[in-house]
Amino acid sequence: MSDYSVRPLCESDHDRIVSVMRFLDPDEVCVVCPYFEVRTWRADTVLMRDGESGDFMGIILAGQVAVRKETAFPGKYTLVAVLDPGAMVGEIPVVEQGVRCATVVAMSDVEMLTLDSDGLERLLAERPDPGVKVLKRIIHVLSLRLRKAYDRLSSLL
Numbered sequence: 001m002s003d004y005s006v007r008p009l010c011e012s013d014h015d016r017i018v019s020v021m022r023f024l025d026p027d028e029v030c031v032v033c034p035y036f037e038v039r040t041w042r043a044d045t046v047l048m049r050d051g052e053s054g055d056f057m058g059i060i061l062a063g064q065v066a067v068r069k070e071t072a073f074p075g076k077y078t079l080v081a082v083l084d085p086g087a088m089v090g091e092i093p094v095v096e097q098g099v100r101c102a103t104v105v106a107m108s109d110v111e112m113l114t115l116d117s118d119g120l121e122r123l124l125a126e127r128p129d130p131g132v133k134v135l136k137r138i139i140h141v142l143s144l145r146l147r148k149a150y151d152r153l154s155s156l157l
Contacts, residue, residue, distance in 0.1 A: 004041045009033050009113075013061075017113060020059050020086040023137045028130040035119040035127075041106045047090075048104040054093030056116040057138070060085045063110030067102050082107070088141045094120055095138060 009017070014029070021029050038061070041047055048054060050070055064084055068077040080102055083089055089104055094117045115123075115134075124131040 003045050004039045004047070007038050007040070009036060009038060013038065016061055020061060020113065022086075023140075024130055024133055028133065031127050032123060032130050032134060035123040036113050036115050039112050039114045041110045041112075043106050043108050043110075045106045045110075046103060047106060047110070047112075048100045048102070050100055050103045052100050053098070054090055054100045056114045057091040057094040058089050058112035058114045060087050060089065061111040061113055063112075064107040065089060065110055066105045066107050068105065069102050077103070088138065091138045091141060093117070095135075 017033065018026050018029050021032075024032065039056075039058070041063075047058075047065060060083060062085055064082060065087075066079060067081040067083060067089065068079050070077050089112075090100065092101060093099060094115065097117060120131075120134070123134065
């Protein structure tokens with residue numbers, strides 16, 4: 001049994017999806033929606049685990065997640081970020097077919113718009129214009145996170 005439930009997108013999701021995908025025109029949101037699904041997790045559930053292979057990324061529709069990195073001390077972690085609706089999470093393995101680099105835990109019940117690596121490939125092949133916009137958004141998010149990591153590292157050195 002999985003730790004989440006999955007459901008297809010429905011028309012009543014449209015306004016919420018448009019609000020978290022502001023990087024797309026509303027018409028483009030309708031075009032990309034068939035490549036996504038909605039997953040729901042209960043509070044305190046691990047959505048993604050550091051070191052495990054990942055096959056999906058998400059955009060938070062509702063709820064809040066904690067992104068944390070394990071430390072050298074068993075059972076201890078560093079809180080990397082708290083993410084709210086509209087935030088993207090888990091995008092690295094979808095782009096590079098790798099493993100998760102942090103653990104993500106639901107701080108409340110979480111509903112997330114998810115896209116797996118096959119869906120991203122299909123989106124780019126079948127609908128390249130909005131697909132490239134999704135990919136550019138992923139790159140933008142990764143760039144911001146890398147910049148913040150550089151800032152944190154330089155303040156420690």
